[in-house]
Amino acid sequence: xxxxxxxxxxxxxxxxxxxxxxxxxxxxxxxxxxxxxxxxxxxxxxxxxxxxxxxxxxxxxxxxxxxxxxxxxxxxxxxxxxxxxxxxxxxxxxxxxxxxxxxxxxxxxxxxxxxxxxxxxxxxxxxxxxxxxxxxxxxxxxxxxxxxxxxxxxxxxxxxxxxxxxxxxxxxxxxxxxxxxxxxxxxxxxxxxxxxxxxxxxxxxxxxxxxxxxxxxxxxxxxxxxxxxxxxxxxxxxxxxxxxxxxxxxxxxxxxxxxxxxxxxxxxxxxxxxxxxxxxxxxxxxxxxxxxxxxxxxxxxxxxxxxxxxxxxxxxxxxxxxxxxxxxxxxxxxxxxxxxxxxxxxxxxxxxxxxxxxxxxxxxxxxxxxxxxxxxxxxxxxxxxxxxxxxxxxxxxxxxxxxxxxxxxxxxxxxxxxxxxxxxxxxxxxxxxxxxxxxxxxxxxxxxxxxxxxxxxxxxxxxxxxxxxxxxxxxxxxxxxxxxxxxxxxxxxxxxxxxxxxxxxxxxxx
Numbered sequence: 001x002x003x004x005x006x007x008x009x010x011x012x013x014x015x016x017x018x019x020x021x022x023x024x025x026x027x028x029x030x031x032x033x034x035x036x037x038x039x040x041x042x043x044x045x046x047x048x049x050x051x052x053x054x055x056x057x058x059x060x061x062x063x064x065x066x067x068x069x070x071x072x073x074x075x076x077x078x079x080x081x082x083x084x085x086x087x088x089x090x091x092x093x094x095x096x097x098x099x100x101x102x103x104x105x106x107x108x109x110x111x112x113x114x115x116x117x118x119x120x121x122x123x124x125x126x127x128x129x130x131x132x133x134x135x136x137x138x139x140x141x142x143x144x145x146x147x148x149x150x151x152x153x154x155x156x157x158x159x160x161x162x163x164x165x166x167x168x169x170x171x172x173x174x175x176x177x178x179x180x181x182x183x184x185x186x187x188x189x190x191x192x193x194x195x196x197x198x199x200x201x202x203x204x205x206x207x208x209x210x211x212x213x214x215x216x217x218x219x220x221x222x223x224x225x226x227x228x229x230x231x232x233x234x235x236x237x238x239x240x241x242x243x244x245x246x247x248x249x250x251x252x253x254x255x256x257x258x259x260x261x262x263x264x265x266x267x268x269x270x271x272x273x274x275x276x277x278x279x280x281x282x283x284x285x286x287x288x289x290x291x292x293x294x295x296x297x298x299x300x301x302x303x304x305x306x307x308x309x310x311x312x313x314x315x316x317x318x319x320x321x322x323x324x325x326x327x328x329x330x331x332x333x334x335x336x337x338x339x340x341x342x343x344x345x346x347x348x349x350x351x352x353x354x355x356x357x358x359x360x361x362x363x364x365x366x367x368x369x370x371x372x373x374x375x376x377x378x379x380x381x382x383x384x385x386x387x388x389x390x391x392x393x394x395x396x397x398x399x400x401x402x403x404x405x406x407x408x409x410x411x412x413x414x415x416x417x418x419x420x421x422x423x424x425x426x427x428x429x430x431x432x433x434x435x436x437x438x439x440x441x442x443x444x445x446x447x448x449x450x451x452x453x454x455x456x457x458x459x460x461x462x463x464x465x466x467x468x469x470x471x472x473x474x475x476x477x478x479x480x481x482x483x484x485x486x487x488x489x490x491x492x493x494x495x496x497x498x499x500x501x502x503x504x505x506x507x508x509x510x
Contacts, residue, residue, distance in 0.1 A: 001170050003151060003205075004073045004142045007033065010207045019204060020062050021191075021235055022212045027062055029207070035062070039070035039127075041134035043101075046125060050075035050143050052100040053153065055121060057081070057108040060194065060212060063127045065204070067103050070130075075143030076101075077150040077167075080197075086486075091117040093155050093163050096378065103127055147171030153377070156298050164385070165377035166299060176301065176371040177202055179333040183294065183302045184241070184268055193232060195242040196271065198301065211235045220245045220489040225253035232261070239266035241294070245489040248278050254285040261286040270294030270302070272490020273411070273429065274327070276319055276437040279308055295327035295409065299373040299385075299395050303365075304330045304409045320437040322430045324401065324410040334369040336409070337394070338362070338402060343415035347396070349389040362402040362427075364415050366394045400427065417494070419447045426452060426472075432492075439465060442482045444492045445473070448501050455479050455497060477501065 010019075011033035018026040048054065054071045056078050058064040071078050079099055081090055094117035101123035104111070109126060112119045145151075152168040168176070180202050190208045194200045195217060203210045214231060215224050220243060229250055232240070242250075247269050254261055267282060267290045274293045282291055291308035306328025315326055330336040339347070339355040340363050347355065357363040366387065374393045375382045387394040400412040412418070413428035420426075431445040431454065439461040445454050451474040456465050458478045466476050483496035 001147050001149075001174075002072065002075070002142050002145050003170050003173060003201075004036075004069055006205045007036070007069060008142065010204065014207045017207065018209045020065070020210050020212055022062050023214060032062065032066065035066040035131060036069040036073060037137055037140050038132070038134055039066055039130045040073045041137050041140055042130045042132065043070060043074055043076075043125070044139065045134065046101070046123060048074055048076060048101055048123070051149075052076045053079050053098060055079045055094070055099050055102045055118070057102070057104045057111065058127050059105060059108075059216065062212070063105070063131070065200065067127055067130070071103075072151055072170075073140075073142045075145050075149070077153055079153045081155065087115055089155075089163060091115060093165065094118065094121075097153075097165065101125060103130065145170050154298070162381070164381050166373050167377055168373070172371065172373075173201070177205055179302060179331065179369070179371040181206075182333055183305050183331045184266065184292070187238075187265070190238050190266070191236050193228075193237045193240045193242075195240065195246065199241045211237055217246070219486075220249070221484070223249060225249045226257075229253055229257075229259060229261075232264075233259070236263070238264060239268070240264060241266075241268040241270070243271040243490045244269055244274050244278050245272065245484070247282050251278075251282045251285050255281065259285065264290050267291045268294050270296060272485070273325055273432070275325065275433055276316060277440040279311075283308060293327055295411070297395075297397050297399075300334065300367050300369070300371070300397065302331055303334055303336065303367055303397070304328045306408070316437065319433050322434045324412045324427065324430045325433040327401075327409050327411055329406075329408050330367075333371060334367045335392075336365065336367050336403075339364050339366055341400060341415050341418060343398075343418075344384065346383050347387050349387060352387055352389050352394070357402075360402050360404055362400060362412055365397045365399045365401050365409070365411075367397060368392045368394045413445075417446065419445065419452055421452050431469075435465060435469075441465060444482055444494070444497055446494055446497065448475075448498065451475060453477060453501065455482065455501075457482055477504070 011029040015030040016028050019029045019032045020027040054076050056067050058067055068078050099121050102121040103125045105127055109124060112124060148169045150167045151170045151173055154166050156164045186206050192203050192210050194210045194212050200210050214227060264286050267286055288309050293306040294302050295304040296302040304327050338357040372395050375386055385396050398415055400415045400418055401410050403409055411429050417428050428445040432443050435441055435443045441457055441459050441461055443456040454469055454473040454476045456478055458480060462478055469476060483493040485491040485493055
């Protein structure tokens with residue numbers, strides 16, 4: 001088994017079909033695979049061996065995907081970081097593992113001078129030189145790997161603790177591929193905009209075309225929405241899977257300019273909380289029937305999904321009244337349970353049956369399935385995040401929620417951020433979802449030094465929000481902009497928000 005066997009078949013079946021569009025240049029499947037073969041042969045000449053770890057830091061491009069495929073063809077494991085990962089994050093992750101080679105571009109190779117962990121990698125390689133015609137391709141052969149052989153090693157963001165290394169095998173990636181197809185059906189004539197790398201891999205296996213953004217998506221909040229919309233319209237993009245923030249920016253630009261995006265047949269939004277106001281804005285510029293909410297995590301993608309048009313008026317009212325964030329029906333590729341909130345504490349297989357919540361009771365969301373990561377590279381990190389039970393390994397998502405009478409999942413917030421205030425329980429997502437649904441205002445509900453705090457972005461509804469929630473929180477603080485995560489700019493950065501509150505409390509009154 002090897003992922004690249006599927007790509008080989010596509011390159012034969014779709015030889016002249018476009019696999020990538022990069023800066024208005026169409027790259028056919030056959031031409032792309034020629035690049036993969038060349039890089040693989042050059043890597044072999046450099047001494048790369050089967051089973052080794054290879055750090056790949058190449059900007060989003062044809063070169064990136066050619067490098068990934070070449071490493072897999074040789075039977076080595078790709079190590080990747082999210083583009084938004086900082087120097088300290090990368091050093092912390094790399095120091096705990098053995099990496100034998102580093103494939104970078106001219107700019108990323110300079111990281112060797114400032115990042116000690118990258119500087120210690122013995123084989124630095126420039127992707128530009130690896131693409132050169134090899135001395136010979138006679139020895140090219142795709143390594144036959146067992147299903148459990150490591151293929152991709154990535155890391156969690158570490159935003160809620162120490163980063164965790166996640167190893168995906170060749171077999172696991174194929175299971176994830178199958179799960180994504182069941183949740184988000186593809187068509188052979190689709191043209192996809194590349195935003196999330198895992199979905200680009202699905203495109204390649206399915207034989208469809210991927211458009212690569214001209215601009216870096218490293219900072220979603222600063223993406224040139226106009227240029228991206230022009231690419232979408234100019235290249236006939238039919239589907240996109242993106243973060244809520246990116247879809248908010250694209251639809252906001254389209255609304256401002258009077259541009260319709262009805263040609264998008266599939267608009268899938270995930271990677272962060274998909275609030276009602278974002279869905280409604282996207283629906284103003286594209287066909288509402290094309291919009292779908294996707295809920296998942298780094299360790300389990302996808303978990304649940306919801307067609308926007310299946311959201312009833314009653315569902316909308318419930319969200320506005322604080323029922324939480326509706327994310328839809330669990331996919332048929334996962335098993336999902338709700339257990340009593342045990343945030344931060346290990347759960348044993350013996351205790352699991354007694355912790356399961358029945359009916360519409362709330363609690364921690366745990367999932368199991370063939371495309372759910374069974375464990376981390378460091379086994380010590382499994383203790384709190386995994387439950388090895390008789391019916392399989394369960395992953396604790398870290399989210400709280402409940403299943404309604406229709407079997408649909410509602411999110412209430414992170415398990416560790418549920419707020420206890422006297423006899424009341426405050427769920428962050430329930431509050432944040434309600435305020436966004438009613439006032440289209442970003443906010444964050446949290447606890448700070450045993451006090452309940454609601455932070456809201458300043459705007460036209462600030463006074464009304466303060467009046468409505470004054471009796472529910474100990475303090476309500478207006479802020480210019482809610483800090484968000486670096487990866488998708490969709491999740492509240494509570495650590496940064498805590499720092500802001502600490503600083504504000506020390507500032508003298510004005």
